[in-house]
Amino acid sequence: xxxxxxxxxxxxxxxxxxxxxxxxxxxxxxxxxxxxxxxxxxxxxxxxxxxxxxxxxxxxxxxxxxxxxxxxxxxxxxxxxxxxxxxxxxxxxxxxxxxxxxxxxxxxxxxxxxxxxxxxxxxxxxxxxxxxxxxxxxxxxxxxxxxxxxxxxxxxxxxxxxxxxxxxxxxxxxxxxxxxxxxxxxxxxxxxxxxxxxxxxxxxxxxxxxxxxxxxxxxxxxxxxxxxxxxxxxxxxxxxxxxxxxxxxxxxxxxxxxxxxxxxxxxxxxxxxxxxxxxxxxxxxxxxxxxxxxxxxxxxxxxxxxxx
Numbered sequence: 001x002x003x004x005x006x007x008x009x010x011x012x013x014x015x016x017x018x019x020x021x022x023x024x025x026x027x028x029x030x031x032x033x034x035x036x037x038x039x040x041x042x043x044x045x046x047x048x049x050x051x052x053x054x055x056x057x058x059x060x061x062x063x064x065x066x067x068x069x070x071x072x073x074x075x076x077x078x079x080x081x082x083x084x085x086x087x088x089x090x091x092x093x094x095x096x097x098x099x100x101x102x103x104x105x106x107x108x109x110x111x112x113x114x115x116x117x118x119x120x121x122x123x124x125x126x127x128x129x130x131x132x133x134x135x136x137x138x139x140x141x142x143x144x145x146x147x148x149x150x151x152x153x154x155x156x157x158x159x160x161x162x163x164x165x166x167x168x169x170x171x172x173x174x175x176x177x178x179x180x181x182x183x184x185x186x187x188x189x190x191x192x193x194x195x196x197x198x199x200x201x202x203x204x205x206x207x208x209x210x211x212x213x214x215x216x217x218x219x220x221x222x223x224x225x226x227x228x229x230x231x232x233x234x235x236x237x238x239x240x241x242x243x244x245x246x247x248x249x250x251x252x253x254x255x256x257x258x259x260x261x262x263x264x265x266x267x268x269x270x271x272x273x274x275x276x277x278x279x280x281x282x283x284x285x286x287x288x289x290x291x292x293x294x295x296x297x298x299x300x301x302x303x304x305x306x307x308x
Contacts, residue, residue, distance in 0.1 A: 004308035005113040005120045006300060007106070009130040009168035010194060014202050016303075017137075017172050024138050024292070024299035031295075036302050037067025041097040043301070045123075048074035048103040053266060054123050054131070057293035058100055065298055070096065080108060089115045098301060119304040121297075127188075129161040132265045133169035134296035139289045140221055143261050148174030148203065153219035153256065155212050155246040156273055157239075159185045162225040162265060167195035171204040178207040180215035182242040212246050216255035223263040224248045224273045249275040253283065261285045 005011060012020060027034055037043070043062045047055060055071065062069040079088050089112045092099055099116060101109055102123035113120040122130055141147050154166050158181025167187060170177035177195070179187060187208060195206045209215055216222065227243040228235060253260065262274075262284045270276040279286060 002308055003117055003119060004304050005116070006130060006304060007109055007113055007120065007122045008128045009133055009165050010172065010198060011130070012172065014172045014174070014198070017134075017169070020134060020296070020299050020303050021138055021141065023303060024134070024295045025141075027298050027302075028138075028292070028295040031064055034298070034302055035066035036305050037062060037065040037097060040066055040068040042068040042070050042095065044070050044072055044092050044096045044099045046072045046074045046077070046079070046099065046101040046103070047123075048079070048101075049124065051102055051123075053290055053293055054102055057297055058123065061294050061298040061301065064294075065301065067097065074101075074103065079103075085111045086115055088112075092116075093118045097305065119301070119308060121300065121304070125161065127161055128165045128168075129265065130165050130169065131293065131297050131300065132162065133165040134300060135289055135292040136166075136223070136263055136265075137169060137173050138292045138296050139263065139285055140261070142288065142292075143285055144220060149176070150220040151176040151178065151218065152221040152223060153215040154179045154223045154225075155181070155215060155248055155252070156224050156243060157181055157185050157227055158187050158208065160225060162223075163187050164191045166223065167191055167206060168198065171195040171198040171202060171206060174202045174204045175221075176205045176207075178209065178215040178219065180209050180212045180246060182210060182246070185242070212252060213255055216252060219256040219260055221263060222248060222253060222256050222260050225265055226267065226269055227273050243273070247273060247275070248278055250277055250281075253278055259283075263289055266290060 059069040093116050098119040100121045100123045106125045106127040152175045158179045163179050227239050264286045
């Protein structure tokens with residue numbers, strides 16, 4: 001059986017995505033029943049970027065699966081600098097059951113996966129954040145009781161990893177995905193095309209627009225993200241003006257469905273991409289979303305180990 005990796009959202013087919021979400025729900029209902037890493041087997045957790053929720057949820061999750069999380073500071077390891085990705089992959093894969101890597105370039109992750117005999121999981125790159133979307137889909141289904149046919153609006157930096165993952169993962173789940181961002185901050189056309197191909201099979205749809213009102217109109221789910229991703233801090237001042245009209249405040253949320261829920265992957269900057277009254281208000285489900293990183297990632301690791 002070929003090893004399965006999770007490098008981008010469409011590495012899971014639509015039916016496989018639902019299998020993972022069903023397993024995540026079962027694991028949330030009974031957190032300590034599933035122990036595929038009993039031994040304990042170890043999982044390498046590599047962090048090149050700042051982290052809180054990702055490190056916490058993967059470390060707790062591996063432990064609850066019966067395993068041993070091994071946290072590696074990617075800057076100290078010097079992956080691709082001090083030592084080649086190939087050599088590091090050969091060392092790690094002889095000692096761990098899976099490798100989880102939070103890094104910058106998608107190409108580095110793909111290089112590791114091409115060589116690794118154990119599953120490699122994308123814990124965030126500049127291109128995709130697929131584990132977050134698994135948690136988001138679990139959260140939407142918890143609150144809306146379904147996925148297929150719902151409309152999700154994403155506002156802000158439509159060129160970032162969250163936008164790309166919403167397009168692919170949302171299309172696979174049967175959502176009508178609308179992303180809205182200013183000129184110069186639009187999603188990769190190749191990813192939009194891939195999402196539309198998936199949508200054609202699942203009954204979903206994909207809309208890319210510069211008009212936040214178009215995206216928000218009647219939406220069941222509204223999501224946003226920071227306007228300045230890690231590594232873009234020097235662009236903060238220049239991003240302020242073009243993104244201001246995409247802020248998720250009470251007026252913007254009022255354009256969505258009355259029972260719309262609000263997602264944010266965190267960290268959030270109140271008064272920037274989202275107002276305090278929205279993120280701390282009754283329609284916000286961001287704390288459920290943050291918790292569900294744990295359950296969704298436990299399910300993903302278990303599914304990958306079982307399927308390869």
